[in-house]
Amino acid sequence: MGGMGDPLSPLGRWYIYAIHGYFSEVMFTATWDFIRDQDWKFQGVTSVWAFFIYGTCSFILERVYMMLRARCGLLTRCALYTLCIYLWEFSTGYVLRHFNACPWDYSGFAYNFMGLVTLEYCLFWFVGSLVLEKLIIFNTLRLRLDGASQKPKERPAPRFELKDD
Template sequence: MLLRFLIYGVIGWAAEIVWTAAYELVTGTRKDPLDPRVRVAMTRPERWKLAGHTYLWMFPLYGLGGLAFEPCHELIRDWWWPIRGALWTTAIFAVEYAFGRLLRAASGRCPWDYSYARWHVHGLVRLDYAPVWFTFGLLLERLHDALRGLGG
C-alpha cells in the first residue's frame, strides 16, 4: 500500500507539473505573485521555459486519492465507460473541492485559486475541467490495473 501511495503521489505531481507548464504555454498567462486570483501576461521566453509547478500539499492528496479510488474502481469495473468517466469527474471535483476547503480553513488559503476562471466554484474547482477529469479518471483505472498486487 505504501508503494502504491508513493506512485500515485509522484504521478499526480508529475501530471500537475506538465499540466501547468502546458497551460501557461498555451494561454500565455501565469498567476500574479501578488494576487493568485489574477492571471498576468507572460513574455514569449517565459512561456517557453515550460516552468510547471505543484504544491507539497498535493502529494498526500494524490497518494491518498489514488488509494481511495481503488475500491471504487473495483466496484464499477464492469460499468459502461461513459458512466465510469462521469463518476470519476464527479468524485475528483468533490475531493478537490473538499480538500481545498479544508486547506483554506486550516491555513487561511488554498494553494490553488481558480477565481479568475469563468466556470469556477468558490475558486476551488473549475467546471470547464470536466473533460480533463473524465479522461484522467479513466487513465487512473489503467494505472490501478497496472499496480494491482503491488505493496499489499
C-alpha cells in the same frame, strides 16, 4: 525463480499514485503556461499538498474501480471518478483555505464554485480519470514484488552452549 511474488502494499500503491498525480500536475501547469503565454521555459508548478491530495484521491478511486469494474461501463466509471475528483478537490481545498494553504484559486474562471473547483476543467478531469484507471491503477494493481527481494525462509538459529571442561 519462485512464485509470482506479493502485490504491492497499500502504502506502496498510494506512493505510486501520489508520484503520478504530482508529476501530472507539474506537466499540466507547464503545458498550460506554454499554450497561454508561449513560455518556453516549460516550468510547471505544484504544491507539496498535491502529493497527499493526488495519492489519497487515486487510492480511493482504486477502491471505487475495484467495486464497479464488473458492474458498469468505462464511461460511467469515469463520470463517477470525475464527480469524486470534484468532491475531493473541493473538500481538500476548503480545508486548506482555512489554513491559508490552498494552492489553487479558480475565482477567475466563469463556472467556478467558491474558487475551489471549476467546470472548465471537467474534460481534463474526465480524461485524467480515464488515464488513471486504464494505465496507472490497472498496472499498479498488477505489480508484484520479486520473490528474490522477499525474506528467505527462516533456518533454525545455531545453538550455542556452555560446556564444562
